[in-house]
Amino acid sequence: MSQKNWQILSKPPEKVVRQLQTQLNIDQIAATIVAQKGYTTPETAFQYLQPSIEQLHDPMQLHDMDKTFERLTEAAFGGEKIVVYGDYDLDGVTSTAIMVEALEVLGADVTAYIPNRFLDGYGPNIDAYKRLIDAGAQVIVTVDNGVSGHEAVAYAMAQGVDVIITDHHEIGPTLPEAFAIVHPRHPDGHYPFDDLSGVGVAFKVAQALLTDGQPVTDKSDLPTEMLDLVALGEIADMVSLTDENRTLVSWGLKQINDSPRPGLSALLKNAGQASNQPIISETVSFKIAPRLNAVGRLGDASLALDLLLSQDADTATDMASQIEAINAERQEIVEEVFGAAKQIALSEEHINDQVLVVAGQDWHQGILGIVASRLVELLHKPVIVLSLVSGSYKGSGRSYGNFDLYTLMGNYRELYDTFGGHASALGLAISETNLARLRDQLADLPALELTQQAVDVNMMLTTQELTTTVYDALTLLEPFGTGNRQPIFEIQNPKIEKAITMGSTKQHIKLTLPNQIEAVGFNHPDWTGIVVKPKNVSFVATLGINYFRGMKRLQLLLTDVAIPEVAENDAHKKFFAQVYKFIYSHQDLNFAQNLDKIAKLLHITKKDLNIMVQVFIELGFVRISDGGFVKIVPNAPQKALSSSVTYQKFLADR
Numbered sequence: 001m002s003q004k005n006w007q008i009l010s011k012p013p014e015k016v017v018r019q020l021q022t023q024l025n026i027d028q029i030a031a032t033i034v035a036q037k038g039y040t041t042p043e044t045a046f047q048y049l050q051p052s053i054e055q056l057h058d059p060m061q062l063h064d065m066d067k068t069f070e071r072l073t074e075a076a077f078g079g080e081k082i083v084v085y086g087d088y089d090l091d092g093v094t095s096t097a098i099m100v101e102a103l104e105v106l107g108a109d110v111t112a113y114i115p116n117r118f119l120d121g122y123g124p125n126i127d128a129y130k131r132l133i134d135a136g137a138q139v140i141v142t143v144d145n146g147v148s149g150h151e152a153v154a155y156a157m158a159q160g161v162d163v164i165i166t167d168h169h170e171i172g173p174t175l176p177e178a179f180a181i182v183h184p185r186h187p188d189g190h191y192p193f194d195d196l197s198g199v200g201v202a203f204k205v206a207q208a209l210l211t212d213g214q215p216v217t218d219k220s221d222l223p224t225e226m227l228d229l230v231a232l233g234e235i236a237d238m239v240s241l242t243d244e245n246r247t248l249v250s251w252g253l254k255q256i257n258d259s260p261r262p263g264l265s266a267l268l269k270n271a272g273q274a275s276n277q278p279i280i281s282e283t284v285s286f287k288i289a290p291r292l293n294a295v296g297r298l299g300d301a302s303l304a305l306d307l308l309l310s311q312d313a314d315t316a317t318d319m320a321s322q323i324e325a326i327n328a329e330r331q332e333i334v335e336e337v338f339g340a341a342k343q344i345a346l347s348e349e350h351i352n353d354q355v356l357v358v359a360g361q362d363w364h365q366g367i368l369g370i371v372a373s374r375l376v377e378l379l380h381k382p383v384i385v386l387s388l389v390s391g392s393y394k395g396s397g398r399s400y401g402n403f404d405l406y407t408l409m410g411n412y413r414e415l416y417d418t419f420g421g422h423a424s425a426l427g428l429a430i431s432e433t434n435l436a437r438l439r440d441q442l443a444d445l446p447a448l449e450l451t452q453q454a455v456d457v458n459m460m461l462t463t464q465e466l467t468t469t470v471y472d473a474l475t476l477l478e479p480f481g482t483g484n485r486q487p488i489f490e491i492q493n494p495k496i497e498k499a500i501t502m503g504s505t506k507q508h509i510k511l512t513l514p515n516q517i518e519a520v521g522f523n524h525p526d527w528t529g530i531v532v533k534p535k536n537v538s539f540v541a542t543l544g545i546n547y548f549r550g551m552k553r554l555q556l557l558l559t560d561v562a563i564p565e566v567a568e569n570d571a572h573k574k575f576f577a578q579v580y581k582f583i584y585s586h587q588d589l590n591f592a593q594n595l596d597k598i599a600k601l602l603h604i605t606k607k608d609l610n611i612m613v614q615v616f617i618e619l620g621f622v623r624i625s626d627g628g629f630v631k632i633v634p635n636a637p638q639k640a641l642s643s644s645v646t647y648q649k650f651l652a653d654r
Contacts (some may be wrong), residue, residue, distance in 0.1 A: 010036075012032060012035035023042040030443070056306060064186070066213075067180040072164070072205075076209075078400050084112045085140055086099075087114070091132045091230060093308065094308065095144040095202040096144075097200060098143075106210075107221075114302045123420060128152075130503075138161060142166060147165060160258070192477065195240040203229075235479070236285070257278055257279050264288065266320035266321075267287075267320045267324075271287040274547035280479065292323065295323055297367055298329060303322060348635035353381075356379065372398040382399045388432070391432070392432075396425065405423065406421050417429040456488065463514050471544070474487055487543070490538065491538065491540075494514075495513065496535070501531055502520075506522075506525065509524070524558075532649045537564070543556060544556070572641060580621065583616070587632060589629070591630045595610070615646050
């Protein structure tokens with residue numbers, strides 16, 4: 001992004017801001033941002049800032065909730081064997097935990113089944129259903145899945161096993177013929193809020209079961225002990241934190257802060273959470289969710305479920321340590337696959353694809369969604385990443401901006417073995433033959449409207465205005481997330497006292513501003529030029545707190561930066577071209593062993609030759625192999641010399 005994509009939001013009328021300030025007793029900056037979000041009267045602003053029981057909807061309004069309530073109550077009291085069939089991501093695991101806990105309260109004979117990503121795949125699996133039914137299942141309740149499971153559901157129903165589907169994913173042209181389908185967007189339903197996640201739907205079922213289907217008038221009427229799980233699943237699944245989701249997540253986060261489950265306490269300790277550090281939506285997004293999701297990505301997500309359900313601190317500590325090790329392994333695999341996928345994505349064959357489909361062999365299936373997300377961030381277009389597994393390509397897709405990738409890819413359903421998801425994310429399996437057909441069809445698409453999302457900036461602040469007091473005032477607006485964006489501020493040309501890169505590949509930056517304020521940016525190697533010339537740089541950022549050694553210090557998280565462009569030097573371009581041609585013609589020459597000779601041939605110093613080769617490596621033009629041979633990277637995309645940090649540091653001013 002660049003500065004032209006920053007949009008300063010309109011400032012609300014002073015009268016509105018003053019009224020919110022005085023009547024709600026909030027800070028001026030907080031009042032301004034509340035008004036910018038559309039809450040311009042004290043009444044609506046109070047409802048936004050203080051989520052209440054009145055904002056929750058009656059679960060009995062959900063389609064088929066009456067049938068679900070009656071059947072599960074009958075099964076629980078009748079001693080029938082109930083199986084909760086979940087999913088391996090955090091929304092699915094928390095959904096499973098809630099449904100199991102609710103049915104256990106009723107005294108039901110209930111067990112959980114978390115499908116294995118690699119053996120069962122996503123959603124109802126007919127072989128898994130057969131095993132569960134053979135083991136005595138009489139009722140199967142799906143959570144966070146089911147609306148695409150026609151075959152497995154039909155099999156179970158034919159065996160006399162009632163299947164109750166609770167789901168929130170996109171509904172296809174037809175629905176399975178289940179006993180009941182509870183879905184906030186059911187075509188025959190009239191539920192007033194359509195953006196519950198899987199755990200949100202599971203909680204509404206639990207609420208109905210544990211309140212005997214009666215309306216609630218007080219928070220104490222709810223199964224509040226489950227709200228922490230709701231907060232985890234909804235934040236992880238990035239549903240809109242508006243309407244009743246805001247109430248459920250707000251209360252759930254408060255519960256985690258006040259009385260965390262043993263498993264969450266152990267997990268957060270391993271994640272470096274300070275004892276005085278509050279647990280907010282960001283904590284879930286960056287510390288809890290990646291760790292618990294890693295379990296299902298690399299293996300059996302039952303470990304994550306066991307951690308959440310554990311009531312024993314010692315057992316929870318042991319499981320949290322296992323999860324920490326799994327997450328570290330997941331990070332290593334992501335970097336390896338991302339590097340390989342990026343090379344394909346930037347090749348001449350794919351660089352101009354409107355919808356990028358990257359396919360590889362032996363890439364770990366569990367992390368393909370993460371890799372797709374990082375490629376979207378890099379390339380600013382929808383991306384699908386697939387891996388060849390047992391003769392079939394399986395993987396995940398992620399969209400860019402507001403583009404509905406699910407609808408587009410749904411036009412080719414006849415090519416897929418499996419397909420599911422929603423507007424911004426999907427999963428599919430496809431044969432090698434049909435993958436070639438899919439690529440051909442995507443190549444013939446008319447120009448897609450992929451608009452780069454603008455950064456909505458709430459206001460400009462000076463470094464003097466950046467204080468922990470401002471941050472504390474903004475915490476009233478938590479939880480932040482989809483539908484309730486964290487405030488973003490523009491800082492124009494601040495004094496940068498120090499600038500460094502971080503990370504194994506120097507892909508992160510940290511800027512030190514006056515008053516010991518730090519600004520950090522992650523996974524943006526294109527920003528590292530600031531380190532060379534930390535002047536005339538503006539940026540937009542959100543506010544956070546760094547808790548270190550018991551100290552509380554303001555820290556900014558960079559959303560976007562505007563760096564002055566370094567002018568291209570025509571003489572440099574010409575000379576670099578000569579060196580590149582020499583490398584191209586001498587790829588059989590060991591540079592490490594012949595550096596002096598090569599430098600003399602090119603009439604440059606050995607130091608400058610080293611620098612120039614490093615610039616080529618940074619730009620992806622060449623690579624070093626076999627202890628000193630410099631090899632040309634085929635089909636490397638063009639890049640300006642000035643985009644290399646090494647060039648800016650050593651050669652730009654010469």
